[in-house]
Amino acid sequence: MTHWKSYHLLGESFADTDDAPALLFRWSVERVVDGLTDHDVYSQAVARAATRQGAMQRAERRMLQLMALDANPVAELMRTARDASAFQMRWNGFNRMAPLGVETLVSCDAGLRLQRETRAAGLHDEMREQAGAICVSHLMADNSPLRQRHDEIRPLARHFGELGYANAALRDSVDSLYADPFAELDQCAGAVGASRRTLQRAFTQAGLSFRLLRQAVRLTLASHAMCSSKGGESLTAIAHASGFFDSAHLVHAWKQSCGLTPSQYRSLC
Template sequence: MPVAPTKATEHGSGFHIDRHRHDQHQLVYVSRGVIAVQTEAGGWVAAADRAVWIPAGCWHEHRFHGASVFHTVGFADEDDPPLPAGAPTVVAVGPLLRELLVACTDADLPADEETRLRAVIRDRLHRAPQEPVALPTARDGRLAAACAAAADRLDEPRTLASLAREAGASERTLARLFRAEFGMTYPQWRTNVRVYRAMILLAGGLPVTAVAHRCGFATPSSFVDTFRRATGQTPGVYAARERAG
């Protein structure tokens, strides 16, 4: 497996990095744009206020939404990792950690300075709260079919009962599968999907009202409230930051 690089690159909207893995842990971050990371365990989405931690050996692929500046920091597998080595996760990136990640991936950074920056990055990651906007991958075929049907038509108010009929399961069984595999109810999962999709659409320049409609929110105000609770900022602020970036 290749070494996880520490570098910064720029990518256009829609750019895709094919499925691959590294023999080191890796933190991936976009200081501008949105990145969707897909692994065998599920999908994660992050913008400038979040980074995705990918453990060594984990198969993953990336897709960028909006013009993106992509930063990757590799961590040797033999080191004591600053985040759990068992599964990918999303961590909050505050102003200090952001500047550290940008500086650490500067191609002209001297080696001794990189060593010092890495030590501080490790300290900050130990303290960074985990804030996932994630779509776990279903193992049960019935749950996978129901999730695909709901995600394909977010603008329709699909009930659990209608999804169960389409997936060939009882409503009770499907509800149990959501709790057993995802640790959440169907409405909680659907909210995650809508926020996930909204982040991508906003990064692509779609107006807030249009995003609210496409993601199945009854009103723009309900979309604003849900998005704020999930990400800590309003869709308007998020979109303006993406345009300014």
């Protein structure tokens, strides 16, 4: 039985959440590791939002804010599309291969057109259709928050700095893990000049675990490598360079992150 999913950005655009830097950074980290939400959860989030006036306007503003902080491999795939044709190929490929409750295909030949196929029923389909159209239009725009990025090998470090999050031990841990994604907690503490207890406290204050942050860092390194290598580097080499023990561990983490296997993902790069 297929468990139908939705890309996290859609449902969370309708959620009532705090804009505190700590919470936004935690969101960015969590959604690298687990980028798909249950289709029913998305549907229910839209249903709750539909009772409030101006729901779509608020959702669009929130979507743009979160889009700028989205470091999931799917975001990297769309960000690095060189033109409308490449975006169409990548977007449609992801929609066809991922276990999405609604398959949304785009055509850019004569203006932007969307074609939806419902795989799983949900509430307020019209609002969800509108949210999908808004998402695609912003992803393709030249001034998209996603396209304003350049060197994305360390996106979580950039997000931390842009949010102005005052947690120095956590900031240094992000930098340290990008330098050594194999590091354990004690090694990371030594690298940032903090005791194990101090570093654990910094993670607790952020609502994160060391393992979760490390996994997110590893996945962003792997997504950058896959989009950059164009199939020229083996999956095993990418896994090791990104901090994974072997390719099997990367495959498992990748499917949880974006609903695709690394091979499927690389076929779209």
